[in-house]
Amino acid sequence: MKTIQRRNFLQGAGAGLLLVSFQFSELAHAASAAITPAKSVTKDALDTWLTIDASNQVTVYVGKVDLGTGTKTALSQIAAEELSIPFDKVNMVMGDTATTPDQWITGAALTIQQGGAELRNAAASARQALMLRAAQRWEVPVSTLQVANGVVTDKTNPARQAKYAELIGEGFQIKVDPKAPLKPHTEYTLVGRSQPRVDIPAKVSGEHPYVHDFKLPGMLHARVVRSTQIGAKLAAVDDREARRVRGYVATVRQGDFLAVVCDNEWSAVKASRVVRAQWTPGPDLPVKEQLDSLWRQMPLAKEEATQKVGQIDTAFTSAQKTVKASYHFAVQTHASIGPSCAVAQYEKGELVVWSASQATHSMQHELSVITRLPKEKIRLIYLDGSGCYGRNGHEDATADAALIAIELGRPVRVQWMRHDETALAPKSPPRAMDLEAALDANGNIQGWKGDFYIALNHIQAFKPLDFPLLSATETGVPRPGNWVGFLFQNAGAPYAVPHIQVTTKHIAQTFLRASHLRSPGRIENSFANESFMDELAYAAGADAAEFRLRHLQDARGKEVLGAAIKAAQWQTRPSAQVKSKDRVVRGRGIAYVRYNNAITYVTTVAEVEVDRKTGHVKVLRLVVAHDCGQMINPDGVLNQIQGGAIQTVSRTLMEDVRWSGSQIESVDWGTYPILRFGEVPKVEAVLIDRPGLPTWGAGEQTPTTIPAAIANAIFDATGARLRQIPFAPSRVLAALQAAGNAMV
Numbered sequence: 001m002k003t004i005q006r007r008n009f010l011q012g013a014g015a016g017l018l019l020v021s022f023q024f025s026e027l028a029h030a031a032s033a034a035i036t037p038a039k040s041v042t043k044d045a046l047d048t049w050l051t052i053d054a055s056n057q058v059t060v061y062v063g064k065v066d067l068g069t070g071t072k073t074a075l076s077q078i079a080a081e082e083l084s085i086p087f088d089k090v091n092m093v094m095g096d097t098a099t100t101p102d103q104w105i106t107g108a109a110l111t112i113q114q115g116g117a118e119l120r121n122a123a124a125s126a127r128q129a130l131m132l133r134a135a136q137r138w139e140v141p142v143s144t145l146q147v148a149n150g151v152v153t154d155k156t157n158p159a160r161q162a163k164y165a166e167l168i169g170e171g172f173q174i175k176v177d178p179k180a181p182l183k184p185h186t187e188y189t190l191v192g193r194s195q196p197r198v199d200i201p202a203k204v205s206g207e208h209p210y211v212h213d214f215k216l217p218g219m220l221h222a223r224v225v226r227s228t229q230i231g232a233k234l235a236a237v238d239d240r241e242a243r244r245v246r247g248y249v250a251t252v253r254q255g256d257f258l259a260v261v262c263d264n265e266w267s268a269v270k271a272s273r274v275v276r277a278q279w280t281p282g283p284d285l286p287v288k289e290q291l292d293s294l295w296r297q298m299p300l301a302k303e304e305a306t307q308k309v310g311q312i313d314t315a316f317t318s319a320q321k322t323v324k325a326s327y328h329f330a331v332q333t334h335a336s337i338g339p340s341c342a343v344a345q346y347e348k349g350e351l352v353v354w355s356a357s358q359a360t361h362s363m364q365h366e367l368s369v370i371t372r373l374p375k376e377k378i379r380l381i382y383l384d385g386s387g388c389y390g391r392n393g394h395e396d397a398t399a400d401a402a403l404i405a406i407e408l409g410r411p412v413r414v415q416w417m418r419h420d421e422t423a424l425a426p427k428s429p430p431r432a433m434d435l436e437a438a439l440d441a442n443g444n445i446q447g448w449k450g451d452f453y454i455a456l457n458h459i460q461a462f463k464p465l466d467f468p469l470l471s472a473t474e475t476g477v478p479r480p481g482n483w484v485g486f487l488f489q490n491a492g493a494p495y496a497v498p499h500i501q502v503t504t505k506h507i508a509q510t511f512l513r514a515s516h517l518r519s520p521g522r523i524e525n526s527f528a529n530e531s532f533m534d535e536l537a538y539a540a541g542a543d544a545a546e547f548r549l550r551h552l553q554d555a556r557g558k559e560v561l562g563a564a565i566k567a568a569q570w571q572t573r574p575s576a577q578v579k580s581k582d583r584v585v586r587g588r589g590i591a592y593v594r595y596n597n598a599i600t601y602v603t604t605v606a607e608v609e610v611d612r613k614t615g616h617v618k619v620l621r622l623v624v625a626h627d628c629g630q631m632i633n634p635d636g637v638l639n640q641i642q643g644g645a646i647q648t649v650s651r652t653l654m655e656d657v658r659w660s661g662s663q664i665e666s667v668d669w670g671t672y673p674i675l676r677f678g679e680v681p682k683v684e685a686v687l688i689d690r691p692g693l694p695t696w697g698a699g700e701q702t703p704t705t706i707p708a709a710i711a712n713a714i715f716d717a718t719g720a721r722l723r724q725i726p727f728a729p730s731r732v733l734a735a736l737q738a739a740g741n742a743m744v
Contacts, residue, residue: 035352035381038098046129046172048101049122050079056150056165058083058090060123063103064115065095065382066199067358067389069643069699070636071111073197077632078116081190082123082183085150085164095360095382105359107390107516108486109595109697112632116695124180126172133167185630185692192691194635199384211356211383212341216411219343220249222261223272224400224414226470228423229662230512231282234258234474241274251275252407257474259404261412269417282662285511292328292724295432301456301508307492310499315447319438323539327528328724329431329707330656332517335672338386339416340393340425344401346409351378353405355398356385362467363395367402370472378402389647389699390516391467391483393425399471419667424470426515427657429455429484429507433491433528438499443540445551448493450502452525455510457485468513484514487521489596490704494529495551512657518647519700522595523707530591530708531723534575534715543572544712545590554594556627560601561592563686564625568605575716583743584611586620587717591708599696601627601688604645606709610717612736612743615729619649619681619710627688628696634687640698642683648706650675656726 039061040048051059060079066072076090093099095106103115127147134152135142144156152167154160185191202208234256242248242260247267252259260271286294316322343354351373357363360380368375385394393416401414416424431454438447467483488504537547545565552558564570570588578587587610592603607621622645631637654673658665666672711722720735736742 036096036099038379041097041099041101043101044175046122046125046174046176049119049176050126051171052164052168054165056085056089056163058085058150058164059093060090060119061093061096061100062115062119063095063100063361064106064111065358065360066384067106068384068387069111070197070199070633070639071106072199073195074112074632074636075116075119076198077190077195078120079123081188082120083127083150083164084147084183087190087195089150095380097360097364097378097380102361105362105391107358109600109700111697113599113694113696116632120182121178121180122176124182125177128177128180129172129174130164130167134162137162137167188691191632192630192634192689195633197636209383211343211354211385212338212415214343214354214383214413216343216345219411219413220261220263220408221265221268222252222259222401222404222412222414223268223417224420225258225260225272225275225277226420226424227277227279228419228664228667229279229281230285230659230664231662232279233282234277235280236278238276241276242271245271245274250408252404254403254407254475257403257471259400259414261404261408265415272417284661285659288659291331291430292432295430295507296453299508301506303503303505305502306452306488306504307500307502309497312447312449312499312501315438315499318440319446320441321439321539322436323439323532323535324434324436325532325535325721325723327433327435327531329524329527330725331430331512332428332651332655333422333657333666333672334388334390334392334425334517335422335655335674336386336388336392336425339418339421340397341385341413341415342394342398342401343411343413344398344405345411346402346405349373349377351402351406352381353379353398353402354381354383356383356388356394357391357398358388358394359391359467363398366395366467366469366472367399370399370469370475370477371402371406389518390520391426392515393421395467396425396470399469403471403475422672423664423667426468426483427512428517428520429510429512429514431524433525435528435532437532437536439536439540443542445495445497445536447499448497448502450491450493450528451505452488452491452502452528453505453507454487454521455484455514456506456508457487467515470513484516484520487524490522490525490529490593492597494526494592494594494597495533495548496553497551518644519703522593522700522704523648526591526593526704527707527711527725530593530705531711534589534708534712535721538575538715541574544575545570546572548590548592552592557592557594557601560625560627560688561603563688564590564603564605564623567625567684567686568607568623570605575712576719578716583613584609585717586610587713587715589709589712589714589716591705591712593701593704595697595701595704600629600698600701602701602705604702604705604709606706606713608710608713608717610714610732612718612741615731615733615736617653617710617714617727617729617732618679619653621682621684622649622706622709623684623686624702624705625686625688626698626702627690628698628701629690629693630695631687631689632695634689637687637698638685641685641702644699644702645683645706646675646680648703649679649681649710652707652710652726654726654728656728
């Protein structure tokens with residue numbers, strides 16, 4: 001069989017590929033503009049969750065959305081399993097505020113754990129209700145009935161059968177039964193088995209309807225003009241050159257909000273480039289080079305004990321050895337590869353927005369505040385966009401489109417530019433973590449102290465959220481400066497230690513607009529805790545994996561650690577014992593987490609290569625052991641492990657928002673680089689399934705282990721400690737020089 005190299009294929013088939021690309025584009029542009037009628041969205045009404053048509057096809061309605069993580073497939077498995085129908089008999093509607101229940105945002109690793117559990121209960125209620133109707137129709141006990149493939153059969157008279165469609169009538173017209181009997185896991189035929197993702201075929205063929213491809217009749221195109229200076233105010237506008245652009249329609253200004261609108265995409269881009277906007281700069285941001293110390297000096301809103309065990313002073317008084325270290329995590333941004341986009345339509349006092357927001361139900365509230373329309377007059381319909389792991393520019397583009405559509409009374413499409421997405425989308429707040437520990441004569445940890453400096457929580461959990469939209473502040477609607485919460489999670493010591501004191505210090509107001517970025521708080525806190533654990537193992541002269549097992553009492557945690565050690569063929573020895581004079585050296589590191597100290601268990605072993613002359617780090621291999629309880633779709637779990645690991649390698653090695661004064665300088669892939677294909681490591685996973693146990697999230701957990709595993713591997717290879725993310729070559733060289741291991 002002849003092997004075709006990808007590069008040669010691309011070079012030799014350029015014209016053909018161009019044609020295929022054009023055909024894909026035409027297919028994608030066929031996204032339907034039809035709006036399905038509104039229906040019940042009351043969360044406790046069974047008709048809210050599913051409908052059944054005459055062909056026995058079930059349509060399921062969920063408030064969560066699939067951000068490219070495969071949850072549409074997994075949720076369909078849950079519904080089909082509990083209803084005892086074939087997988088292909090499930091259609092799913094996600095994130096439409098007029099047809100789906102409000103299940104809170106898609107985030108916090110809760111789509112399957114919380115959203116799936118709610119759907120499972122609704123599906124079980126539906127199965128119970130339909131079997132009861134069959135029993136009443138045939139005047140037999142429910143216990144004599146069974147259901148398979150959406151058909152109810154009387155076991156005492158197998159010829160007596162009824163499809164769900166024959167029993168549904170005008171709907172369920174009952175409430176969800178919170179005590180409906182769930183199918184035992186021993187009878188599962190779909191859950192726990194890998195199922196090909198339902199979204200992939202259309203994505204491969206180009207037919208998948210992304211929000212960027214969505215069209216409405218008579219739709220206009222807009223570009224919002226913004227300064228990349230934080231806090232800038234719009235002083236004056238001269239749009240005379242923009243008006244000369246063919247296709248120009250209007251300039252929209254509301255306070256500091258400025259947009260140009262044209263009848264086609266390219267004209268909108270050109271008009272935005274020639275409109276002359278004068279900006280009054282905002283105040284300077286903290287000096288980036290001094291951020292680590294300045295962050296600790298910012299005013300505190302509150303300080304609270306996150307974890308307190310025993311008497312911490314006693315441990316340090318009797319300590320044989322103490323260890324201290326400080327860790328820092330950079331300001332990072334979502335940097336979605338495709339800029340954000342939304343389409344809005346305003347007719348007869350009602351607003352409909354097609355959006356890639358991960359929080360469509362919350363956006364109803366937020367748009368109501370900005371537009372001053374009643375919440376019930378606003379509808380959000382989810383369409384896939386570019387990936388996000390936390391609320392990013394999609395929310396802003398949604399509000400931008402809404403404001404312009406209301407102003408002009410015509411359908412409007414807003415797409416951000418690359419500099420908008422990289423510079424202006426919300427950032428993760430910086431983090432600083434100070435740790436100190438006391439070891440006894442046997443090298444065991446007796447005391448653990450931690451101070452974690454985090455951004456103040458502006459979220460009231462499970463309530464309508466106030467996201468700090470750009471257009472809100474620009475149009476004079478006061479909003480909070482950041483949208484982050486739960487950043488204290490995983491700050492507590494993850495191991496059994498007799499004396500612990502962990503304190504969370506809440507910074508009153510971060511200087512950049514902030515929102516969650518994948519594994520918020522947990523990734524930074526685990527980086528500090530697991531890096532520090534490695535430092536303690538070294539101080540105790542112990543093997544890093546053995547040292548963790550020694551201080552871990554959780555049996556499932558020990559099993560996950562053991563699985564990773566075995567799969568990685570870990571060689572027991574203290575770190576940084578292999579000396580090499582080679583320019584390029586290799587090392588291994590390990591990190592463990594139980595997410596939120598309450599759910600999914602993960603252990604990662606990283607193998608890295610360090611160039612002692614350039615400071616360049618290459619991650620060669622990641623071995624991840626993962627226990628999220630009962631798996632729904634093992635292949636989907638594997639996807640999440642691999643994707644999360646690769647993305648976090650990028651964050652660990654290179655992602656860092658740049659600024660000077662009030663000017664954000666990270667505006668493109670040159671100024672905010674991300675991992676490239678040639679730098680992607682091999683990712684191996686050990687999946688530990690727990691049939692019958694609760695199902696937990698699998699998206700945010702693996703990333704929390706990656707930074708520390710890499711840092712610990714670098715130390716093993718070089719004897720140099722990296723305590724500040726990202727591990728840029730200049731930072732690695734400085735650490736190598738400090739350790740006396742740089743190659744000049």
